[in-house]
Amino acid sequence: MRLGLRLFFAFFLINGLAAFFVLRVFMVEIKPSVRKVTEDTLVETAYALATLAGADLADGELAGNNGRFASRLAGYTHKPIQAWIWDTRKTTLDMRITVTDAQGRVLFDSLGKDEGQDYSRWRDIALTLRGEYGARTTREIQQDEASSVMYVSAPILVDGRIAGVLTASKPSRSVQKIVDDAERKILRGGLLFVLLSAAVGCAVTWWFVSHVRRLRNYAQQVQAPTLHESAHPDQALQPTGVPSMPGELGELAQAMDVMRKRLEGRDYIEGYVRALTHELKSPVAAIRGAGELLQEELPPQDREMFAAQVVDQSLRLQNLIDQLLQLSRLEQRQHLDKSLRCSLLDCAQRAMQALRSSAEQRNIELQLKGQDSSGPWETDLVTLAISNLLQNALDFSPENRVIEIALAPQRITVSDQGPGVPEPLLARLGERFFTTPRPNGERSGTGLGLSIVTRIMHLHGGSMSVLNLRPGLAVTLDFAPES
Template structure:
């Protein structure tokens, strides 16, 4: 399973469980909370009515007294109230009064007069001086059919002479409970959806950052150079630590490889210089002396060229990115390059092939001039005397084409490797093997690549730039 899927799954699992837990608590608390508020209001109502019922209960005239008349008028009152968007069109209180023995003396519903309610919890507890309340279901299996009863003592002369109970069906406030639960569920759904979106965004960011690190690590393993990924936080610190580690490892490998390669390349010219020097110590005819002296100078120039190119390549390999890039049209850049190339390389016949290509690239002009200079010098070394070298733009690439013998097919994949070189047309001399390595390194800094192929006759080198 991919890391992103695991992170996303874990986030959804945690968020889902937390959301479900919280929603269940909220929804479960709605109904009890509404009932608690309703009971609180009924306590006040019962105590007010108990004070109003004292005179009639004391006079034994509960059924026909003023209190009964007023409660009956209350029950017949028309009502049409809109409470927070919900309509109320009925008055739902039931009121009954018992004497000190628990016998019902008055019932606004007219169903319990004369019955013994002394064992009902609301009446029994109130007669004992306690808080009396109960909830009774009309249908045992249906909690929605519950009726809440709250009682208050009817006092006279410091004695409890009866109990007044106010009853109200829970179903009358069920619409408020249902609406509150719906709002909580809808809000919870949107909260979960928002949490999921945030989780997905965070997961994508983490996965993207980790993939940048993975791509950077893979490039390190393959020997490629990529700019350090810009990642904030701990992952950014990890990227910088990886870069530092890569630089230390590359520095060590770089030195070891260069020491081995340089030692190998220096053997031949040093041996030639040593041999010529030993011979020059002996008496020699003037022509031979001049020949050996010229050989010493030639090998010295070869060593100088080798050292100079090694220094150039070393500087390039230590760079991580272009320093002063400009976006230029390739055709315009070649035109400006040719103006200098014709002066610095007047011994090379170069033709600039006209092109109307609109291709552009991010270029560090001096670096690209160094690469093209190496290609021109290499082409001039292998091309027949008097032949011409063509330079132009094709698509998103700069092309250098000579008319020399090309290179053996087996050597094509190796071109660009440090110190790899083929014998020149004279069959004797070889180059430093660093010119194409420098070109390849410069193209890597530009984010492009070098492609070489035989064209019979000639060798074609293409420098491809990213669009």
């Protein structure tokens, strides 16, 4: 499972459990809380009415509903009412008032149902007659909790003694609508809370995962070949800036950038050492072998041959070292001097002049044609790139052939009439130390010439492309146009 889904489910689970327990507490506490409030109201009502009923009970006027108290409560339950209690509509008066004497016999019933009945055994009446707090809840239908009725009794005092009991009762169904409404509101609020929690969880997860992905992408770019490590600088990834992130994630990104810089330098050196060691093995071995043979007694012609071999391999080592130094300096450069300008025609002529003697020795003609162009390029670097292309063309061209240098706007192409390069190997041209056999079967090159050309074109914002001509090979340098 992906990190984002794990975080989301964990967040949702925690909030869901929290919402469940909170809702459960609210749901469990609603009904008891409403009943507590109702009982509190009944207590105050009972004690207030008990005070009013005391005079009629002392005068014996409660029996028969002839007293002032009874007449004032007559028709109480049938009185019409239209009241809005917050968002709940009330249309009936549900409180029942009863008065009993000191023996628990009912003297007055606001509903007129139980007058003359003996209530002395009811808990609320018995406790009140003993001077204690009397209250009870009784179901009218034993199996139906909704039929329960709350009773609260208050003593009626006459001359300081308990002469009777006034009981105020209220059915639970009268407040059940309030309870149901409250439960529905809490359920709706809980559902909304869960949905909002899910939305917040999605937002937090998206924020965290997006930052982690940015760190992952940055780490992947750190692992990719850099300009110093890639064989083709135009294919290497440019080092991206450190992603801006808050808090510890930002500190982690900074630490990764420091690590990238350290590893890049170390990998660059290690790669060069490995490649250089590989390339030095052949000439060093040849020089050592020739040197050991020269220590022995040899015919003059053999001694001359082995001495020439030492010189040739020494020159090969010198050429390898010079080109490595050139490539190293180029790879350390990141920008050109934009104030400089040069002409492709001038650079081509300089390169041809430097290699003309080598071409004449093999009777190879160097032809220059096309339209000149200039731009914000460095003359020495462009001349070096053209010289390397011409040197490669001379190495692969048979004698008595033509090497053509064609100029076009922001472009120069060097074409030879040699054997070309096998198609599967074209993509590798430009890799450090990669060489192909010369027409004579030797591998005398260093494999750095085209690497230098590729790096020079990268610095100029251009590219190098290679094409087989059959016969021959054409290498084209395309320079970026002026902006």
